[in-house]
Amino acid sequence: MKNHSKQTNKLNGLEPVKEIQNTDISKFIVKTLPLHEKIRTNRLVISKDGGSYGKEVPVRIFVLGGNDGEISQFNTFYEDEKAFIKANDHVIFFQVIMFENKIVSHEYSPISNNKYFRNSNNSPLLANQKVWRYFNLTKFEDLIKNRTLFFNRLDRFIDKLEGISPDSCEECILNTETGKSIVEKHENIRLMKERFNFARNSTFTSCWHINNKQNERMWKEYANERSSVAIETTYGDIMSAKEDVQLPLHIEKIRYFDEPFVNQESYWFPFLFKRRAPYEWENELRLSIYAYNYDNQTYIRTKVPLDKFIKKIHLSPLAKKHELINIEKMLKMHKVNIPVYFKNKRVI
Incomplete structure (x- = not known):
């Protein structure tokens, strides 16, 4: 299943930001996106069984450019890291929404004042970086019994600001965008908020913890029972297991910020x-699936290869011998052969 669309053109040395912002958007997008690509991306939708089928849905397309004079386009719903990698050193000019081969709207980047529009220079993780997930016993058994990973829809998270840009983004549109009327600015804010809601209802996430050792606060916050467990893996193992996942999966470290x-x-x-003060201690690695037509579902499950995905199973610091016996029986019942650690010693 492919819904990723990319086209490349050269700007012949022109300054991309000024050139694109002064371009007739409708003429530009029609020129750069061939008709067959518009039809193909318009009709591809992820179905609930992981396949695709024909149904007209709005297509959301990023248009990017950089000092190399290159223009690129990507479907907003990402099957790989190409759009994110491209955005590291290119500017996103706008997002175009198309339906039935017609432009419905476009949301531009507030980039007139470039000093406010810098990337966060997120450093990549090493393959051997340890990554953890803390579970109560019920959720752990669900994982090993069904061999599926649970992805919760983003708008269902406790933090109701998940997937919403900071207020300073709206202020940037209002206060720094020269050459835009107040009507245009408020329309861009409306499109930004519409995009939030669309993405939050279409993004499904599994949250993991980056650390070289167990974290006492993570035990207390997410697995504060004697029967709880933590599974240990590595960033490299997660990336390797990604190839076996049925749906497009994006894996990236969360970045934390202070307002404004x-x-x-x-x-x-x-x-x-995420906002720095309340959440930075979580040091989160986020696994996300972006899917068009799951907005009537609150979660997604996808198959994962446990032997690739899990290095070790750690019992809670509160666990007693009884919990160890229960875990041993559970693993045997579900035919899972993964090392188990109890009081920091391997016992299975």
Whole structure:
């Protein structure tokens, strides 16, 4: 299943930001996106069994450019990291929404004042970086019994600001965008908020913890029972297991910020950002699935290869011998052969 669309053109040395902002958007997008590509992306929808079928849905397309004079386009719903990688050193000019081969609207980047629009320079993780997930016993058994990973819809998270850009992004539109009327600015804010809601209802996430050792606060917050467990893996193992996942999966470290804050990524990819003070201790690695037509579902399950995905199973610091016996029986029943650690010693 492919719904990723990319086209490339050269700007012949022109300054991309000024050139694109002064371009007739309808002429530009029609020129750069061939008709067959418009039809193909318009009709591809992820179905609930992971396949695709024909149904007319709005297509959301990013248009990017950089100092290399190159223009690129990506479907907003990402099957790989190409759009994110491209955005590291290119500017997202706008997002175009098309339906039935017609432009419905376009949301531009608030980039007139470039000093407010810098990327966060997120450093990549090493393959051997340890990553953890803390479970109560019920959720752990669900994982090993069904061999599926649970992805919760973003708008169902306790933090109701998940997937919403900071207020400073709206202020950036209102206060720094020269050459835009107040009507145009408020329309862009409306499109930004509409995009939030669309993305939050279409993004499904599994949250993991980056650390080289167990974290006492994570035990207390997410697995504060004697029967709880933590599974240990590595970033490299997660990336390897990604190839076996049925749906397009994006894996990236969460970035944390203090208000006021605005950059290109927090504006367009707010699901990768959190307010620093309440959440930075979580040091989160986020696994996300972006799906068009799951907005009537509150979660997604996808198959994962447990032998690739899990290095070790750690029992809670509160556990007693009884909990160890129960875990041993559970693993045997579900035919799972993964090392188990109890009081920091391997016991299975």
